[in-house]
Amino acid sequence: MKQIAVFLMAAVTVLSAQALSPEDIITRMEDNQVHDNARAEGRMLTTDKFGTIERTFISYSRGSDESLIEFTSIEEAGQKILRTENEIYLYFPDAEELIRLQGAALRDSVMDSDFSYEDMTGEGGILDDYKVFLEEDETVDGHLCYVIRMEAKRRSVPYQLQRIWVDKELFAYRRAHRYSKAGTLLKEMQITRIETINGKHIPMDFIMSDKMKKDSQTVFTLDSLELGIRLDDSLFSVDELTW
Amino acid sequence: MxxxxxxxxxxxxxxxxxxxxxxxxxxxxxxxxxxxxxxxxxxxxxxxxxxxxxxAGNRDVKAExxxxxxxxxxxxxxxEKAYIKARFPAFRTLVGKTRLSWGDGFFFNAGDVIFGSTNPLADLTGDEIRTDTLWIASAFIPLGRFSFAETVVVPPQIDVAYEFIRQTNARIEEEPYLPPAPAADSAWAGARIQGKIAQIKTEGGYLYKGSEGSHRPYISAQGNLYVDWYASASATLSDGTSSGRDILDSSLLSFGLFHIAKPSRNITLNLRIEGLVSPGGRWQEGTDLSAPGSNADYYGVYLYPEISAGFPGSRNLFLRGVYSPIDSSGLVTAGASWNIYQGFSVLGYATLQAGEDTDQFCVKRYSGYAITMGIKYVY
Structure with a gap:
C-alpha cells in the first residue's frame, strides 16, 4: 500500500512537472532567484594566458530592475555601477565623475571582463522582455534540466535570443547561452555552485565566457549573500552613487 | 616650525x-x-x-x-585630495580639496565653470585629462532619485608656504614686502541643479567668481539618439558686459558624440568627437599663438577626436588629438597600455604637434614631440 502511495505521489509530481508551461518554469525560476532585497559580497576573477586578475565588490539589489555594485579591490576602490529601469550610471571617484550609459555603451565589458554592464547588473522580468518556448530536456552536469528558448519581444533588450537550462528539481539556472539576432553564440554562462539560502536555490559561482574573445573567461563568485534584508529607498539613487 | x-x-x-x-x-x-x-x-x-x-567603516562620514x-x-x-564629507538625513556636506564635475564633456566642457575644461593645450596621455582640484566647501541636496541641487563655495586658495613666509616676514619687519593674503571677497560661490526631462539629463547652474567680479551661468544636457550626445553652454558676465554682443563674445559652447562599436570578434572601439566654439575667440589666422595668455588668444573653434580600441587581455590602444581648423594645426597623441598582472601595466605614449611656427601647435616648440614608455603598479 505504501509503495502504491509513493508511486502515485511520484506520478503526480512528474505529471504536474510535465504540465508546466515555459512561462510557469520562468515564473518559478524567477520566484527562486529574484529577491525583494539582497546584499552580496563577491569576487570577479578574469583569467587569460598571463594569469588571473581579481576584483572584489559589494552589491545591493531590489527586485530584478534595481541594483548597485561598489568595487572594493584596491585598483577600483569606490567605483560604482547603478542600474535602474533602462539606464546604467557609472561613478569614478578619482575624477568625481558621474557617467550615464545608454544604448550600445551598455554592451561594453566591465573592466575588461567577460561581463557587460548589462550582465553585471541583471535584467528586467524575463516574460516582459521575451517570448519563451520549451525545448527537449537535457542533462547538465548530471542534473536534468528544462531547456527554454527565449526570443526578444523588442530590439532594446541586450540579447535577441537566449537559451537557458533550468534545473528541474531546483528551478535554478544551470547554463545559459546568449545569441545575436543572427544566431551567433555571444556568451556562455555555466553555473558551478548552487546554495540553498532561506529556502531559495541561488547560483553562487558561475563562469562567463565571451565567445567573441579568444581564451578568456570570468569566474563570478558570491562569498556571502543576505536575503530579505531592509534596504533604504535612497540606496538606488544618484545621491548614494556619488557618495 | x-x-x-x-x-x-x-x-x-x-x-x-x-x-x-x-x-x-x-x-x-x-x-x-x-x-x-x-x-x-x-x-x-x-x-x-x-x-x-x-x-572606511562609517557609512555616513568619508574622508580621503x-x-x-x-x-x-x-x-x-x-x-591632490584632502576632504571630509558627512551625510545627514536631508543633505550632505563636503569640505576640503577635491574636484566637482559640473557640466558634460570629457575634454571640452563649457559647463565646467569651476575648473574650466576648455583649454586646448593639455597633456593627453592620462586616463583622466582634467584632474585639477581646489579647496572647496559644498552641500549636496537630493531632490529625487535622479535629481539634486548642489551649492559650492571656493575660498581664496591660500599658498601655505607663501603665507608662512609672509607671516614670518611680518614678525621680522614692520611692513612685510610681500602682498597681503587674498581678500574674502575674492571667493567664488555658486549652485547647480540636475534632473531628467524626457529621458534627457539636464543641468543648469551658476558661479560667481569674486576674484574676477564675473557671473558664469551655464546649462548642460546629455541624451542618446543611436549615439550618446552631450552639450554644454556657458557665458561670462561682468561689470563691463553691457550688450548682447558682449554676452555672445564671452560665451562658450561645447558638444560631443560618443559611441561604442564592435567591428570584429576581439575588438571594442570607443569613438568620441568633441568640439568647442568660442564666438569671442579669434576666427582668422595670422596672430602669433605660440604663447597664448588670455581667452582672446585662443581660436574660436577646436575639435577633439578620439578613438580607442580594447583588445582581450586588458590591452588598449588610443589615438586622440586636438585640431585647430582655423590655422590647420594640431596635436596628436597615440597611447598603448597593457594590464599584464593584477595592478601592473606597461604604458607607452607618442605625441606630435603639427603646424607652423606661429600656429597654435608646432613641432619645433618645447615638447613639440615626445615618446615615452614606462610601467605602472597599483597596490
Whole structure:
C-alpha cells in the first residue's frame, strides 16, 4: 500500500512537472532567484594566458530592475555601477565623475571582463522582455534540466535570443547561452555552485565566457549573500552613487 | 616650525593607518625623449608616486587624503585630495580639496565653470585629462532619485608656504614686502541643479567668481539618439558686459558624440568627437599663438577626436588629438597600455604637434614631440 502511495505521489509530481508551461518554469525560476532585497559580497576573477586578475565588490539589489555594485579591490576602490529601469550610471571617484550609459555603451565589458554592464547588473522580468518556448530536456552536469528558448519581444533588450537550462528539481539556472539576432553564440554562462539560502536555490559561482574573445573567461563568485534584508529607498539613487 | 608641521603630519598619517583605512599606492616610472629648448632633443625621465588613504567603516562620514609626488633629481609633493564629507538625513556636506564635475564633456566642457575644461593645450596621455582640484566647501541636496541641487563655495586658495613666509616676514619687519593674503571677497560661490526631462539629463547652474567680479551661468544636457550626445553652454558676465554682443563674445559652447562599436570578434572601439566654439575667440589666422595668455588668444573653434580600441587581455590602444581648423594645426597623441598582472601595466605614449611656427601647435616648440614608455603598479 505504501509503495502504491509513493508511486502515485511520484506520478503526480512528474505529471504536474510535465504540465508546466515555459512561462510557469520562468515564473518559478524567477520566484527562486529574484529577491525583494539582497546584499552580496563577491569576487570577479578574469583569467587569460598571463594569469588571473581579481576584483572584489559589494552589491545591493531590489527586485530584478534595481541594483548597485561598489568595487572594493584596491585598483577600483569606490567605483560604482547603478542600474535602474533602462539606464546604467557609472561613478569614478578619482575624477568625481558621474557617467550615464545608454544604448550600445551598455554592451561594453566591465573592466575588461567577460561581463557587460548589462550582465553585471541583471535584467528586467524575463516574460516582459521575451517570448519563451520549451525545448527537449537535457542533462547538465548530471542534473536534468528544462531547456527554454527565449526570443526578444523588442530590439532594446541586450540579447535577441537566449537559451537557458533550468534545473528541474531546483528551478535554478544551470547554463545559459546568449545569441545575436543572427544566431551567433555571444556568451556562455555555466553555473558551478548552487546554495540553498532561506529556502531559495541561488547560483553562487558561475563562469562567463565571451565567445567573441579568444581564451578568456570570468569566474563570478558570491562569498556571502543576505536575503530579505531592509534596504533604504535612497540606496538606488544618484545621491548614494556619488557618495 | 617646519619640524612641527612634519611631526603633526606624521601623527595624522599614523592615525589614519591605525584606523579603518583603505590605502592605495600608485607608482609610475616613465622615460623617453622629447623636443627640448632650442629645438634640441632632450631625455625625459621621471617617476610619479601617489598614496591615497581613504576612510572606511562609517557609512555616513568619508574622508580621503591623497598625496602625489613627481620624483626626478628633485621632488615635488602635492596634496591632490584632502576632504571630509558627512551625510545627514536631508543633505550632505563636503569640505576640503577635491574636484566637482559640473557640466558634460570629457575634454571640452563649457559647463565646467569651476575648473574650466576648455583649454586646448593639455597633456593627453592620462586616463583622466582634467584632474585639477581646489579647496572647496559644498552641500549636496537630493531632490529625487535622479535629481539634486548642489551649492559650492571656493575660498581664496591660500599658498601655505607663501603665507608662512609672509607671516614670518611680518614678525621680522614692520611692513612685510610681500602682498597681503587674498581678500574674502575674492571667493567664488555658486549652485547647480540636475534632473531628467524626457529621458534627457539636464543641468543648469551658476558661479560667481569674486576674484574676477564675473557671473558664469551655464546649462548642460546629455541624451542618446543611436549615439550618446552631450552639450554644454556657458557665458561670462561682468561689470563691463553691457550688450548682447558682449554676452555672445564671452560665451562658450561645447558638444560631443560618443559611441561604442564592435567591428570584429576581439575588438571594442570607443569613438568620441568633441568640439568647442568660442564666438569671442579669434576666427582668422595670422596672430602669433605660440604663447597664448588670455581667452582672446585662443581660436574660436577646436575639435577633439578620439578613438580607442580594447583588445582581450586588458590591452588598449588610443589615438586622440586636438585640431585647430582655423590655422590647420594640431596635436596628436597615440597611447598603448597593457594590464599584464593584477595592478601592473606597461604604458607607452607618442605625441606630435603639427603646424607652423606661429600656429597654435608646432613641432619645433618645447615638447613639440615626445615618446615615452614606462610601467605602472597599483597596490
Amino acid at each position: 617646519k619640524r612641527t608641521v612634519i611631526f603633526v603630519l606624521l601623527i595624522f598619517l599614523a592615525a589614519l593607518a591605525a584606523g579603518e583605512t583603505l590605502t592605495t599606492v600608485t607608482l609610475t616610472q616613465m622615460a623617453g625623449i622629447a623636443q627640448g629648448l632650442d629645438e634640441e632633443p632632450m631625455i625625459t625621465g621621471a617617476g610619479t608616486g601617489k598614496v591615497s588613504f581613504m576612510s 587624503l591623497s598625496l602625489s609626488a613627481v620624483i626626478g633629481q628633485t621632488s615635488l609633493i602635492d596634496i
